[in-house]
Amino acid sequence: xxxxxxxxxxxxxxxxxxxxxxxxxxxxxxxxxxxxxxxxxxxxxxxxxxxxxxxxxxxxxxxxxxxxxxxxxxxxxxxxxxxxxxxxxxxxxxxxxxxxxxxxxxxxxxxxxxxxxxxxxxxxxxxxxxxxxxxxxxxxxxxxxxxxxxxxxxxxxxxxxxxxxxxxxxxxxxxxxxxxxxxxxxxxxxxxxxxxxxxxxxxxxxxxxxxxxxxxxxxxxxxxxxxxxxxxxxxxxxxxxxxxxxxxxxxxxxxxxxxxxxxxxxxxxxxxxxxxxxxxxxxxxxx
Amino acid sequence: xxxxxxxxxxxxxxxxxxxxxxxxxxxxxxxxxxxxxxxxxxxxxxxxxxxxxxxxxxxxxxxxxxxxxxxxxxxxxxxxxxxxxxxxxxxxxxxxxxxxxxxxxxxxxxxxxxxxxxxxxxxxxxxxxxxxxxxxxxxxxxxxxxxxxxxxxxxxxxxxxxxxxxxxxxxxxxxxxxxxxxxxxxxxxxxxxxxxxxxxxxxxxxxxxxxxxxxxxxxxxxxxxxxxxxxxxxxxxxxxxxxxxxxxxxxxxxxxxxxxxxxxxxxxxxxxxxxxxxxxxxxxxxxxxxxxxxxxxxxxxxxxxxxxxx
Numbered sequence: 001x002x003x004x005x006x007x008x009x010x011x012x013x014x015x016x017x018x019x020x021x022x023x024x025x026x027x028x029x030x031x032x033x034x035x036x037x038x039x040x041x042x043x044x045x046x047x048x049x050x051x052x053x054x055x056x057x058x059x060x061x062x063x064x065x066x067x068x069x070x071x072x073x074x075x076x077x078x079x080x081x082x083x084x085x086x087x088x089x090x091x092x093x094x095x096x097x098x099x100x101x102x103x104x105x106x107x108x109x110x111x112x113x114x115x116x117x118x119x120x121x122x123x124x125x126x127x128x129x130x131x132x133x134x135x136x137x138x139x140x141x142x143x144x145x146x147x148x149x150x151x152x153x154x155x156x157x158x159x160x161x162x163x164x165x166x167x168x169x170x171x172x173x174x175x176x177x178x179x180x181x182x183x184x185x186x187x188x189x190x191x192x193x194x195x196x197x198x199x200x201x202x203x204x205x206x207x208x209x210x211x212x213x214x215x216x217x218x219x220x221x222x223x224x225x226x227x228x229x230x231x232x233x234x235x236x237x238x239x240x241x242x243x244x245x246x247x248x249x250x251x252x253x254x255x256x257x258x259x260x261x262x263x264x265x266x267x268x269x270x271x272x273x274x275x276x277x278x279x280x281x282x283x284x285x286x287x
Numbered sequence: 288x289x290x291x292x293x294x295x296x297x298x299x300x301x302x303x304x305x306x307x308x309x310x311x312x313x314x315x316x317x318x319x320x321x322x323x324x325x326x327x328x329x330x331x332x333x334x335x336x337x338x339x340x341x342x343x344x345x346x347x348x349x350x351x352x353x354x355x356x357x358x359x360x361x362x363x364x365x366x367x368x369x370x371x372x373x374x375x376x377x378x379x380x381x382x383x384x385x386x387x388x389x390x391x392x393x394x395x396x397x398x399x400x401x402x403x404x405x406x407x408x409x410x411x412x413x414x415x416x417x418x419x420x421x422x423x424x425x426x427x428x429x430x431x432x433x434x435x436x437x438x439x440x441x442x443x444x445x446x447x448x449x450x451x452x453x454x455x456x457x458x459x460x461x462x463x464x465x466x467x468x469x470x471x472x473x474x475x476x477x478x479x480x481x482x483x484x485x486x487x488x489x490x491x492x493x494x495x496x497x498x499x500x501x502x503x504x505x506x507x508x509x510x511x512x513x514x515x516x517x518x519x520x521x522x523x524x525x526x527x528x529x530x531x532x533x534x535x536x537x538x539x540x541x542x543x544x545x546x547x548x549x550x551x552x553x554x555x556x557x558x559x560x561x562x563x564x565x566x567x568x569x570x571x572x573x574x575x576x577x578x579x580x581x582x583x584x585x586x587x588x589x590x591x592x593x594x595x596x597x
Contacts, residue, residue: 008488010398010506012498020399023392024413026466033417033438034428050482094321101313116329118523118579122551122566126561127335128328128350130344135351156328163321179490188314199544217421219530220548224556234423238534241427255431262423270419278474 038256045252047208059257064250067258071229072236077265079147079232080215083154087162088208095166096196099173110167116160121220128153129224145227150167153221158211166211169203170196209269216266233262340565349561362566371567374550375574380455381546382525386466386518393472393517394434394510397480398502418470425467426534433459433535451536457543460532467522467531475517481508519582526575547571 011019037045038059042054063069098106132143133151143149177199178191186194197204213230221231230241235256244251270277336495338361339352348355400411402411417425433450442449450459483506495561529548532540540549551571555564 007484009402010498010502018401019395023399027413027416030428030432030466033432035440037431045438048436048438049341051440051441059528066383090324092323093317097313097315097317101315103313103315107588108381109582114583114586114588115579118520118527118575118582119333119410119576120527120548120551120568120571121529122548122555122564123336124329124552125570126330126565126568127332129341129471130339130349130561131335133349134349134352138525154325156332159321159325159328185495188317191475192317213421217530219423220532221554223533237423237427237430241430242537250434250436252431252437256428259424259427263420266421267419270415274415277595 008283015021029227034256034260035113038260040253042249042251042253045256046250056223057081059253060261063254063258063261066244066254067187067240068228068236069233069258069261072231072233073261073265075147075226075230076216076233079150079154080212080216082151083158083215084208084212086151086155087158087211088204089213090159091162091164092197092200092204093192095165096171096192098163099167099170099177113160113164113167117157117164120216124156124170125153125221125224128156134224144225147230150222150225150230150241153225154215156210158214161214162207162211165207166200166203168237169200169206173199202276205273209273209277213266237262299337312553334563335584337569339562340569342562344561344565346559347552349559352561355562358562365563366566369563371547371550371570373420374547374567375571376572377457377543377545378526378547379574381461381464381544382522385468385516388461388465389469389521390514390518392469394476394507394514396469396473397476400477401480410534414470414473416470417467418474419468422467422530423534425463429463429466430535452541454543456536456541460535460544460546462530462533464525464531468525471521471524472514472517475513476510480506483509491580499568501519507560516582516585517579519585522578523575523582528572541562547574547587 009016033050036052038051039055039057040049041054041056041058044054046051085103098109132149135141135143143152173196177195181191181195205274217234218232219234219238222235223238226232240258241255244255310595341357341359342348342355343358343361344352344355388595396414400407401416432452434440435447435449439450440446449455487505487509491505496505526546527548528546529552530545532544532549533552536544536549538549539553540546545553548571551564551568554560554567558564
């Protein structure tokens with residue numbers, strides 16, 4: 001070990017190894033059981049096997065007929081994708097103005113953006129539900145149960161979130177390029193399109209992905225605002241779990257497989273964008 | 288609006304320039320699409336939530352909610368008479384205990400991955416797994432493992448231990464929340480740890496300080512600010528966590544884990560007492576206002592503002 005590493009080392013070696021092993025075990029033991037159970041059969045899992053007596057992908061086949069996962073995943077992709085695009089684009093323009101120009105109420109808006117992320121979801125869901133159901137009574141529009149309704153509901157927390165992600169990024173961006181362009185007579189739209197968007201593309205992608213994940217991970221709004229045809233992946237998984245409760249044979253293997261399938265898109269996004277996502281997270285200080 | 292409080296009338300143009308914002312050619316119209324949308328989907332619902340908490344809104348009056356009778360604070364007094372205080376206590380104690388438990392774990396994880404060694408990248412990836420998994424997936428898999436005939440009981444050699452109902456459910460909720468939430472503290476501590484200057488390490492090495500005094504007297508003070516900020520945020524996230532109790536225990540939740548979000552959800556969407564549950568939701572917002580206010584003071588809002596005081 002080099003002198004450099006020796007100086008910055010914080011823990012004695014035995015302690016370091018012990019802690020690392022303990023922490024990894026705390027994560028990996030449950031996670032590997034989940035993987036193994038999903039590759040086992042329902043009978044094998046029910047008999048209490050940790051290590052499957054025979055490996056098969058059977059559970060991964062069955063879940064598409066026993067659970068309504070495909071509808072759920074398609075709905076989640078549509079609604080969360082739309083939420084991601086809308087919040088990333090609107091968040092970028094709003095954040096640009098908030099970072100670069102001063103006006104009355106600016107700090108209030110910035111505070112609001114941060115504060116809104118901690119407003120309980122239940123507090124937002126209630127009025128949204130009342131408004132949506134009264135749209136049916138007063139305007140003759142069906143909103144509850146549609147993908148549109150869910151999309152609008154997701155904007156309530158995705159929009160301030162993405163805007164805040166963009167604010168934290170844009171305030172670190174040097175102003176020289178835009179100022180040069182402005183002296184050349186470029187309009188604000190041109191500056192946004194030609195300078196801000198290309199320079200902050202990684203952050204825009206992160207803002208969009210975070211908005212997508214907020215929607216994908218949501219159970220609260222989707223459990224109230226969807227009906228069977230518009231169930232999201234998260235709700236489909238809950239419905240599957242509830243429908244199997246009290247059955248003769250517990251379908252634990254299928255539950256694990258279905259849960260892993262629901263987690264797969266998220267894990268994939270993190271694998272591809274890991275560096276940006278983790279960086280954006282600690283910079284913005286938000287989950 | 289509170290804008291007057293925030294405007295700084297004594298500020299000169301030059302100062303404003305230095306702060307990085309300009310007065311000229313403000314394209315404020317760019318705020319309109321995002322702004323209108325935020326007013327529509329956030330401010331109006333928030334105001335409506337407050338209004339609903341003062342009216343007698345249930346499944347019968349929902350169809351014509353505009354005409355629902357105004358009943359003042361009756362919803363609030365009913366809320367306090369029907370288990371809201373107990374839910375607040377459960378929520379607050381659950382959040383504080385979860386945060387308190389994740390802090391040492393998160394800091395320890397940051398300390399062990401601070402130095403380069405072969406395989407560190409892999410260890411860091413492992414530490415992120417609970418964080419990356421969606422909450423509803425974490426809830427589903429733990430619910431499956433904690434069934435009476437699930438793997439946890441078979442590994443423990445027991446068959447009748449109930450984890451998901453009765454007295455243990457509260458501790459189950461805390462344990463699963465800790466499992467899912469410690470990587471957040473880990474990430475925030477790691478970022479703070481990496482901002483410690485190399486000179487600090489060298490000075491300690493030259494002075495021959497042993498690891499424990501170095502850790503507690505030199506390194507941990509650097510972590511205090513960022514970790515406190517992370518604690519506030521983590522506590523807010525725990526207290527607002529609906530997904531985990533909902534997925535683990537279902538609605539209505541057992542009495543021991545009837546946290547505020549569950550109480551509000553069950554009151555409105557199973558009891559269909561919308562007015563009452565709005566009052567409960569408003570009270571739960573008031574409960575989180577104290578940590579939220581401290582957090583808003585500490586977070587860096589503006590370009591040159593100091594945030595996360597150390």
